Amino acid sequence: MSDMTTPARAWTRWQDWAEVVLGVVAVLSPLWLDTTNPVTWTLIILGALIALDGLFSLAMPGVVYGEYVQIVLGILLFISPWVMGFTDMTGAMWSAFILGALTLIMGLAALPAANTAHRGMAGQH
Template identity: 80%
Template structure:
């Protein structure tokens, strides 16, 4: 018997954390010193992270959402190098921390998503 907290929608803490990380990224240009590039990087990646978290919350059995979360976390983590803002320490560290936490939460959520997926596959 599976843990119902992993199979019920809107209950996984990992996905709620992902939504929070995405919202923080979207709002971070309000308190960080940024450029246009940094602002749009944080807004776009943050919005995608938050939307993926909402998708994973609504559909806990779709394992792909957790892999997307990990990829988005890695993209956020490497964004200071890719978008050339390693000289902006606040934005750089925010991207590192948000990216790492997003990827970790996705990796931690994978077993729960697999359990939910298997539980849903057994229901016909």
């Protein structure tokens, strides 16, 4: 039975594992999608940042700002087809939309758990 003073356990939050998987899928997606060099690097860089943020959140579950970073990265990936001009590349565009939206949703889903873990860590002496 856990209470607010029990420290958050690292490497256990499913939302952060989902974030890592989404980031890895984004990084690898140019292998099966038709892309250009800028689109490939957009997917690789944003995907790597998403995966790294997920690993950071898994290792340090009480650090709430990691979830906010995840939300921002999800938004950036979602809008990247417009910003980087690849709305005409259907596969890459839909991959960015779906992976970005799922990253955003996982970040929002992880916020309550991160806040609880943060409050639990703050109560420790």
